[in-house]
Amino acid sequence: MAGLVAALAAAILLVACESYCVAEELAPKLRTNGDAVRRVFADVALNARKWTVSLQSDGEDVALGVIVESNGLILSKASELEAGQLKCLFHNGRTLPAERAAVDKKHDLVLLKVAADGLQAIEWDTGAMEAAVGQWVIVPGHDDLPLAVGVVSAERREIPAEKTPASLGVSLRIRNGQFVIHSVQDSSGAEKAGLQPGDIIRGIGDRQLSLEYPLVTQAIAGLHAGDSVDVAVHRNGRSLTLPTRLDRREKSSSRPGKVRTPQLSNRRTAFAAVVQHDAVITPKDCGGSLLNLSGKAFAINIARAGRNATYAIPADVVNKAIEGMKRPMVAATRASRLNP
Amino acid sequence: MKWKHLLLESTVLLGFIPCLCPAESNPSLSVSSASETTTIHNIEAVALSNQSRQPRSGVSHQDMPADQVPDVFRKAAPEDISDLIAMEQHTSRLIKKVRRCTVSVTIGRAKGSGVIISSDGYVLTAAHISIYPDSNVKVVLDGGEVVAGRALGANLTLDTGLVKLIDPANPRRQWPEARLANSDPASPGDWCVGVGHPGGQTIGRAGVIRLGRVINAKPWLIQTDCELSAGDSGGPLFDIAGRLVAVHSRIKAGLHENYHIPIELYRYDWDRLVAREVFHTGANLGVQGKPVARGLEITRVFPGQAADSAGLQRGDILNQFQGSQIDSIDDLMQCLSKERPGKIASLDIICNGMARTVDVELGLRRNRLVHIPNN
Numbered sequence: 001m002a003g004l005v006a007a008l009a010a011a012i013l014l015v016a017c018e019s020y021c022v023a024e025e026l027a028p029k030l031r032t033n034g035d036a037v038r039r040v041f042a043d044v045a046l047n048a049r050k051w052t053v054s055l056q057s058d059g060e061d062v063a064l065g066v067i068v069e070s071n072g073l074i075l076s077k078a079s080e081l082e083a084g085q086l087k088c089l090f091h092n093g094r095t096l097p098a099e100r101a102a103v104d105k106k107h108d109l110v111l112l113k114v115a116a117d118g119l120q121a122i123e124w125d126t127g128a129m130e131a132a133v134g135q136w137v138i139v140p141g142h143d144d145l146p147l148a149v150g151v152v153s154a155e156r157r158e159i160p161a162e163k164t165p166a167s168l169g170v171s172l173r174i175r176n177g178q179f180v181i182h183s184v185q186d187s188s189g190a191e192k193a194g195l196q197p198g199d200i201i202r203g204i205g206d207r208q209l210s211l212e213y214p215l216v217t218q219a220i221a222g223l224h225a226g227d228s229v230d231v232a233v234h235r236n237g238r239s240l241t242l243p244t245r246l247d248r249r250e251k252s253s254s255r256p257g258k259v260r261t262p263q264l265s266n267r268r269t270a271f272a273a274v275v276q277h278d279a280v281i282t283p284k285d286c287g288g289s290l291l292n293l294s295g296k297a298f299a300i301n302i303a304r305a306g307r308n309a310t311y312a313i314p315a316d317v318v319n320k321a322i323e324g325m326k327r328p329m330v331a332a333t334r335a336s337r338l339n340p
Numbered sequence: 341m342k343w344k345h346l347l348l349e350s351t352v353l354l355g356f357i358p359c360l361c362p363a364e365s366n367p368s369l370s371v372s373s374a375s376e377t378t379t380i381h382n383i384e385a386v387a388l389s390n391q392s393r394q395p396r397s398g399v400s401h402q403d404m405p406a407d408q409v410p411d412v413f414r415k416a417a418p419e420d421i422s423d424l425i426a427m428e429q430h431t432s433r434l435i436k437k438v439r440r441c442t443v444s445v446t447i448g449r450a451k452g453s454g455v456i457i458s459s460d461g462y463v464l465t466a467a468h469i470s471i472y473p474d475s476n477v478k479v480v481l482d483g484g485e486v487v488a489g490r491a492l493g494a495n496l497t498l499d500t501g502l503v504k505l506i507d508p509a510n511p512r513r514q515w516p517e518a519r520l521a522n523s524d525p526a527s528p529g530d531w532c533v534g535v536g537h538p539g540g541q542t543i544g545r546a547g548v549i550r551l552g553r554v555i556n557a558k559p560w561l562i563q564t565d566c567e568l569s570a571g572d573s574g575g576p577l578f579d580i581a582g583r584l585v586a587v588h589s590r591i592k593a594g595l596h597e598n599y600h601i602p603i604e605l606y607r608y609d610w611d612r613l614v615a616r617e618v619f620h621t622g623a624n625l626g627v628q629g630k631p632v633a634r635g636l637e638i639t640r641v642f643p644g645q646a647a648d649s650a651g652l653q654r655g656d657i658l659n660q661f662q663g664s665q666i667d668s669i670d671d672l673m674q675c676l677s678k679e680r681p682g683k684i685a686s687l688d689i690i691c692n693g694m695a696r697t698v699d700v701e702l703g704l705r706r707n708r709l710v711h712i713p714n715n
Contacts, residue, residue, distance in 0.1 A: 026528035036417040134432035151551045308567035
């Protein structure tokens with residue numbers, strides 16, 4: 001009898017274990033963003049699917065957006081929608097062309113207009129206190145399951161403008177204690193400035209190069225892509241000073257096996273206020289809403305900034321920006337009514 | 341004890357965990373009570389008895405009961421919105437505690453994170469951050485205070501590193517320490533909270549919080565889906581009760597490929613880390629053998645260890661290890677001393693007269709590799 005009970009217990013254990021962890025590894029569907037977990041958030045995101053739109057530029061998906069007013073006013077991420085013919089895809093499959101109506105460069109937001117009415121507008125969680133770190137966040141798309149879930153990772157803060165590291169665009173050799181240009185990069189600021197192979201660099205900006213102060217990178221360390229710097233060279237017995245525009249230094253993954261830089265939003269800095277979370281989205285998923293468990297939006301996703309960092313602008317900041325963008329639009333409408 | 345441990349026991353590589361260091365070297369790392377079992381210095385004995393069927397050591401810990409943790413975290417997955425609410429309420433309550441002991445660590449140009457694990461100021465970090473003993477360390481505490489530290493030792497194989505905080509003005513200062521988990525291995529599915537300073541410490545940004553789950557747990561490495569990035573190295577991974585279980589080490593391309601070092605490995609090497617040793621510990625195959633004409637004949641395969649898991653058996657003859665000829669145990673030791681746990685090593689063997697190549701995932705080496713010079 002005891003043996004039977006034991007066998008039964010073992011059988012139950014085996015059956016119970018199967019769906020959880022048969023092997024030593026967690027099944028993908030049970031991961032934080034696995035299907036089984038995201039499914040639980042589906043109901044929360046039900047309404048949000050309807051106010052979410054997908055935006056295309058010249059036929060290519062570039063961003064998500066939200067319907068802010070039922071008469072066809074759409075909000076999205078401005079820097080992804082600067083060029084091309086815009087089309088707006090709604091959750092029910094309908095597509096409409098979209099016109100750019102107003103831009104807020106500071107917050108990287110844009111208002112678009114579509115010729116439609118009776119649309120489901122976004123519901124803001126105005127009652128939300130400051131989003132608490134550790135709280136769930138949900139990124140809705142058009143699918144049954146939300147695009148991603150995660151938690152608030154860091155409190156609201158400013159993201160300062162990041163100046164891009166600079167490059168001079170030349171390669172150097174040291175000959176007889178002097179820095180000789182070996183080659184000049186095509187289309188670089190250095191090439192346009194007239195720097196040539198064979199030139200001996202004496203100084204960069206106000207820094208004189210010598211063997212004690214050899215690094216070109218140090219000389220331009222405080223400068224940024226786009227800055228202009230005087231390069232003092234010696235060529236064929238003559239001293240020249242050539243103002244040179246610095247280029248953007250591209251980070252190259254030259255080490256084999258190094259993890260590829262993840263896909264990041266182009267504009268991912270210079271935000272007055274963002275909340276950071278760890279829900280993983282791609283740059284073209286930015287511009288849509290970020291929900292909390294109330295099912296309402298408490299922020300707009302504005303940038304994929306790192307492997308574990310997505311930035312979202314809080315609702316109060318977004319709404320102020322929308323008001324600011326609408327003012328000239330309202331004024332224009334009034335003016336056109338006065339002067340038909 | 342969770343039921344799933346029973347089923348996994350036969351495949352869990354980590355069996356007997358040696359207990360913690362003797363009281364005089366560092367009482368604060370230990371979370372065990374006074375009735376601790378004997379400190380193991382005879383490490384050979386540990387390696388030989390490292391079998392999964394050994395009963396767990398009588399290590400008892402002054403652990404806070406995990407009854408504070410809502411049931412949802414023990415489920416396979418949350419089931420409804422009330423589960424989600426319970427989860428976020430609990431997680432939000434942990435934040436202050438898990439950030440308090442998390443620091444950023446800067447040594448020269450290396451930027452990473454660390455976690456304070458004792459009130460007298462020992463900080464766990466990653467070896468690749470703290471690699472040079474006695475280096476000056478700049479540590480920024482939660483809240484922004486900048487303090488000094490000194491790098492101690494490092495295990496380069498396992499990527500464990502140690503730093504000690506210094507406050508010359510207040511040598512008896514009590515530092516905010518993490519609560520440590522016990523020696524139970526992490527289980528796939530365990531929820532966990534990762535904290536760190538990705539991208540380096542940023543003014544106005546406290547330790548960055550990530551919620552995830554354990555995907556895979558090997559004795560030398562835990563894999564989770566808490567996304568890590570550069571700057572997180574050395575930072576803490578907590579279980580959902582807020583106890584420190586591991587230290588961030590590395591990532592691979594996949595967003596679910598985040599790897600952390602179980603704190604048990606710091607406990608094991610504690611004396612050497614405090615003594616500022618920088619060392620390798622190699623990897624484990626788990627065999628004994630005798631030289632024969634064609635190589636090394638395996639005379640014993642330790643149950644549950646690397647060779648056993650790969651299907652090697654007594655009588656197999658090992659010819660080559662990763663392309664190197666093996667004619668003696670010394671040859672094998674030399675090869676193993678250069679590897680690390682988790683490495684998939686290619687072994688050329690002769691089994692029942694037939695030549696085969698077997699891939700073996702090397703395991704954690706507990707006993708000290710004594711380097712025997714080749715004659």
